[in-house]
Amino acid sequence: MEPRTAEAERSAEAERAAEEERTAEELRAAEELRAAEELRAADVERAVEQALALVGRQAQAAHLPPDRSDETGGSARPDGPARPNGPARAAGSARTGGPARPARPAPPAAPGETSGANGARSGAPVPPGRPSAAPLTSTPAHRARATPWSEARALAERLGRAAPRAAHRLPLDRSLGHVLAEAVVALTDLPSFDTSAMDGWVVAGPGPWNVREGEGLLAGRGTAEPLPDGEAVRIATGARIPVDATAVIRSEHARTDVAKGMLHGTREVVPGQDIRPRGQECRSGDLLLPVGTLVTPPVLGLAAAAGYDALVAVPRPRVDVLVLGDELLTGGLPHDGLIRDALGPMLGPWLRSLGAEVTGTRRLGDDADALREALTTSDADLILTTGGTAAGPVDHVHPVLAGTGAELLVDGVAVRPGHPMLLARIADGGPYLVGLPGNPLAAVSGLLTLAEPLLRGIAGRLPQDAYRASVREAVQGHPHDTRLVPVVHHTDSVVALHYNGPVMLRGIAAADGLAVVPPGGVRSGTEVEILDLPWASATPWTEGCFT
Numbered sequence: 001m002e003p004r005t006a007e008a009e010r011s012a013e014a015e016r017a018a019e020e021e022r023t024a025e026e027l028r029a030a031e032e033l034r035a036a037e038e039l040r041a042a043d044v045e046r047a048v049e050q051a052l053a054l055v056g057r058q059a060q061a062a063h064l065p066p067d068r069s070d071e072t073g074g075s076a077r078p079d080g081p082a083r084p085n086g087p088a089r090a091a092g093s094a095r096t097g098g099p100a101r102p103a104r105p106a107p108p109a110a111p112g113e114t115s116g117a118n119g120a121r122s123g124a125p126v127p128p129g130r131p132s133a134a135p136l137t138s139t140p141a142h143r144a145r146a147t148p149w150s151e152a153r154a155l156a157e158r159l160g161r162a163a164p165r166a167a168h169r170l171p172l173d174r175s176l177g178h179v180l181a182e183a184v185v186a187l188t189d190l191p192s193f194d195t196s197a198m199d200g201w202v203v204a205g206p207g208p209w210n211v212r213e214g215e216g217l218l219a220g221r222g223t224a225e226p227l228p229d230g231e232a233v234r235i236a237t238g239a240r241i242p243v244d245a246t247a248v249i250r251s252e253h254a255r256t257d258v259a260k261g262m263l264h265g266t267r268e269v270v271p272g273q274d275i276r277p278r279g280q281e282c283r284s285g286d287l288l289l290p291v292g293t294l295v296t297p298p299v300l301g302l303a304a305a306a307g308y309d310a311l312v313a314v315p316r317p318r319v320d321v322l323v324l325g326d327e328l329l330t331g332g333l334p335h336d337g338l339i340r341d342a343l344g345p346m347l348g349p350w351l352r353s354l355g356a357e358v359t360g361t362r363r364l365g366d367d368a369d370a371l372r373e374a375l376t377t378s379d380a381d382l383i384l385t386t387g388g389t390a391a392g393p394v395d396h397v398h399p400v401l402a403g404t405g406a407e408l409l410v411d412g413v414a415v416r417p418g419h420p421m422l423l424a425r426i427a428d429g430g431p432y433l434v435g436l437p438g439n440p441l442a443a444v445s446g447l448l449t450l451a452e453p454l455l456r457g458i459a460g461r462l463p464q465d466a467y468r469a470s471v472r473e474a475v476q477g478h479p480h481d482t483r484l485v486p487v488v489h490h491t492d493s494v495v496a497l498h499y500n501g502p503v504m505l506r507g508i509a510a511a512d513g514l515a516v517v518p519p520g521g522v523r524s525g526t527e528v529e530i531l532d533l534p535w536a537s538a539t540p541w542t543e544g545c546f547t
């Protein structure tokens with residue numbers, strides 16, 4: 001080893017000391033993080049119990065969690081190594097409705113904390129027992145309080161499932177779009193009798209056959225008297241097969257000798273050919289469709305075929321849409337700082353495609369009283385608000401919720417765009433409320449993160465398996481939060497689309513899905529979860545246009 005100079009020794013010593021200090025600091029931080037996580041997990045469990053108690057699923061009265069501001073506030077290092085929404089967890093937990101695991105809403109804010117991922121509204125009233133407002137910034141403490149994306153979705157679905165709409169017996173013509181609350185079990189064999197699959201001749205035994213006189217057998221008409229060996233009779237598709245018949249010969253595969261009254265097959269005749277045997281599709285009592293099936297047009301057809309006049313189904317959840325913002329125009333070009341309302345026209349149809357019944361879309365401007373009135377008089381299952389979730393001077397959602405005694409169940413989600421989104425329950429067993437941020441793509445993010453799983457739960461729709469696809473190119477991630485990025489499927493991968501900023505709808509309008517990009521981003525070829533949009537891409541694939 002070469003002799004070191006005194007200066008080099010000193011500098012190496014200083015470096016070692018600094019390194020030791022860094023290590024000690026890291027250990028302290030990791031310990032703080034672990035402790036904060038444990039406390040948070042306990043709080044969260046209680047919050048879930050409260051939430052379920054709220055919807056009447058827990059016999060036990062709800063208890064407010066103890067005030068832990070001194071323990072949780074700012075102590076968690078959200079960028080530390082054990083973040084709960086790190087890539088591995090995000091990937092594994094995205095399966096909607098999978099095995100129930102403890103969902104984790106953001107714990108109620110504690111004194112000294114702000115009440116949103118986004119911070120609180122300065123000077124805003126706060127819910128009982130909540131802190132006063134603090135400056136709105138994106139500090140590590142705020143990030144630590146935001147509910148991880150997959151947990152927010154799981155909680156929304158669980159809460160929805162705990163508050164299903166009552167099932168009704170509905171005539172078939174009023175059941176479309178509802179969800180089966182009773183299984184469809186075959187009330188008859190299908191087909192309910194042996195049936196001819198073709199127009200032609202029904203024959204018994206080997207040919208040639210004597211042709212029986214008369215109009216033959218038609219669907220829904222004619223007797224099905226036994227057919228002795230050596231005889232043939234005309235038959236139409238759907239007519240009953242006579243007892244003892246052995247095959248149907250299509251008209252084009254037979255010739256008749258009119259003079260002799262005989263029928264000759266022009267091809268080999270296989271016993272049973274072109275006969276649909278009774279019960280081929282189902283036997284009476286067979287399960288045809290399970291509880292949770294969405295009533296689609298073919299479901300209506302199958303139910304009718306199987307003997308049903310009505311179905312027992314959960315009606316569509318009802319949703320009130322409230323569009324907030326004085327700056328919004330409903331027609332014409334933007335002018336004088338006013339802009340077009342992009343969410344009003346979008347949300348109603350989107351909600352309908354998610355199976356909801358939209359009771360109305362109302363534009364309330366920035367009027368806190370109108371908002372309070374709308375929240376406290378709604379008889380919908382879900383109220384969806386747009387805008388006003390942050391801490392601006394006219395952002396009324398948090399203060400009005402607090403003033404009406406609503407329970408904040410999720411207050412900020414660790415997702416971009418859309419992190420100020422929130423989920424609440426209006427007091428006294430009122431509707432759920434999902435607050436969508438005003439930036440349009442952030443609103444889409446809130447719709448798919450909170451409203452879609454909640455509605456799926458309320459409607460009793462079957463959980464869907466998450467599916468994954470690989471990204472064609474690397475996708476940049478947020479350092480701490482999940483990102484939702486509009487993508488389009490192309491050949492065997494998905495391509496992230498440009499124009500995906502929080503105020504932009506250009507990317508999503510060309511997309512057929514949203515990629516769930518874990519914190520830190522993904523390399524080219526990585527498989528990520530995809531949230532399908534309820535329609536195929538509306539825009540033809542054009543390389544370079546959006547990509």
Ligand SMILES: Nc1nc2c(c(=O)[nH]1)N[C@H]1C(S)=C(S)[C@@H](COP(=O)(O)OP(=O)(O)OC[C@H]3O[C@@H](n4cnc5c(N)ncnc54)[C@H](O)[C@@H]3O)O[C@H]1N2
Nearest residue numbers: 118136325340341342343387388389390395437438439442
């Ligand atoms: N100091 C901070 N300010 C903001 C933060 C933050 O962390 N600190 N977060 C930003 C993020 S992220 C979002 S998202 C928005 C959420 O704000 P609000 O939910 O309160 O929404 P508004 O302020 O009402 O509107 C935001 C933006 O969106 C436009 N908007 C609203 N409604 C519509 C609509 N129906 N159609 C089209 N555009 C709409 C509105 O004009 C604003 O430009 O807060 C950030 N601020």
Ligand code: MOO
Nearest residue numbers: 417418419442502
């Ligand atoms: O969450 Mo804001 O969502 O980025 O626009």
